[in-house]
Amino acid sequence: MQTATFDALRTAAGAALLAEATAAYGREDGFALGTRLRRTHDPDLVAAALTQARLRARATDKFAPADAARMFFTVDGYEQATRVAVARHRAARLATALGPGAAVADLCCGVGGDLVELARAGLTVTGVDVDPLTADMATANAEALGVRAEVVCADATTVDRTAYAAVVCDPARRGGRGRVFDPDAYRPPWSFVLELLAGTACVKVAPGLPHERIPGRVEAEWVSERGEVKEAALWSGGLAGDGARVGRRATLLPSGATLTDRDDPGPVVRPLGEFLYEPDGAVIRAGLVTAAAARVGGGLIDPSIAYVTADAAVSTPFARGYLVLDTLPYDVKALRRYVRDHGIGVLTVKKRGVGVEPEKLRAAVRPRGDRTATFVVTRVAGTATVIVADPL
Ligand SMILES: C[S@@+](CC[C@H](N)C(=O)[O-])C[C@H]1O[C@@H](n2cnc3c(N)ncnc32)[C@H](O)[C@@H]1O
Structure with a gap:
């Protein structure tokens, strides 16, 4: 949009057009709306108003709807x-x-x-x-x-x-x-x-x-x-x-x-316990996984992997907890048998520190039953392992 078009949108007539476009956007067929507005308004201004209406609708993803409906955006600006x-x-x-x-x-x-x-x-x-x-x-x-x-x-x-x-x-x-x-x-x-x-x-x-x-x-x-x-x-x-x-x-x-980092006691690595914790992404990016581990009284399952294990279920905002149900070696045939024997149909696969593609593994183990399970594929003490876990 040119600055002059934006200025025109901010006149009383432009504001009325934009209000109409914003209110009708998504409720009325886009083509019909454009045609109707162009009957009484300059086509360039209608195009600018419709772009604003579209960006306002999109912006509810980032802004409170009442704010988004009144704001102005460029695509880059949004x-x-x-x-x-x-x-x-x-x-x-x-x-x-x-x-x-x-x-x-x-x-x-x-x-x-x-x-x-x-x-x-x-x-x-x-x-x-x-x-x-x-x-x-x-x-x-x-x-x-x-x-x-x-x-x-x-x-x-x-x-x-x-x-x-x-x-x-x-x-x-x-x-x-x-x-x-x-x-x-x-x-x-x-x-x-x-x-x-x-x-x-x-x-x-x-x-x-x-x-x-x-x-x-x-x-x-x-x-x-x-x-x-x-x-x-x-x-x-x-x-x-x-x-x-x-x-x-x-x-x-x-x-x-x-x-x-003041909460971080430094790395503690320990054997897999009854519970597994997946730290929040901000904790991982900040390099504070061991601080999150300390909050649940646990340690890392591997020095270089951002999963934490502990012996207790502790509620913390910094990590999502799972009850460890089983530990299996990473072997696709054995995993397929496990899935069949446990009637698993809805399977979530998470992975960290191993070159496994979750989609491919899910397809390969053929979940067909009616039970839900989570496989966490990772390294435990240096070995590729599947932890079967249940979200707390
Ligand atoms: C990431 S956006 C800022 C978004 C803003 N914080 C918000 O929440 O809406 C970066 C902005 O920096 C502006 N910019 C780039 N170089 C600049 C400079 N040298 N001086 C002033 N602004 C600059 C761009 O035009 C762009 O609008």
């Missing part, structure tokens, strides 16, 4: 926006550390996913984005959601940061060919990220960021929502830690349960 639960967590953490009203610059604000939550958390926010349409949308989104935020269109690397208590930065991690995983390909570049982290900053990074790229004295926090890892953020200066130094942290949303 895809790169922080999910509301994660943005809210980050904003609350900043507001607690900095105090009410503190001035914060969001140096890559995009369409405003983080910006809006920073403002809602009571911070005084300035958003910066280098792309003019994106910056206009961030302004429009703040207005539409009734939050106060100043937005400027500028290159973040040129912004004077001295007026802010802290800066937030969510660099673009997309190139011409989609997502980029190499931090050196971030925009603004990694050198700028390091510059920010020398002060008081929170920088969002890919969850797969290699631990060795994390600068000293910076806290790295991995965040999952309902068990799925969503992102990592690096916290520096007065924002890092929580009174005491923290190097790595896993935070689970929506509960906010948090585990850090």
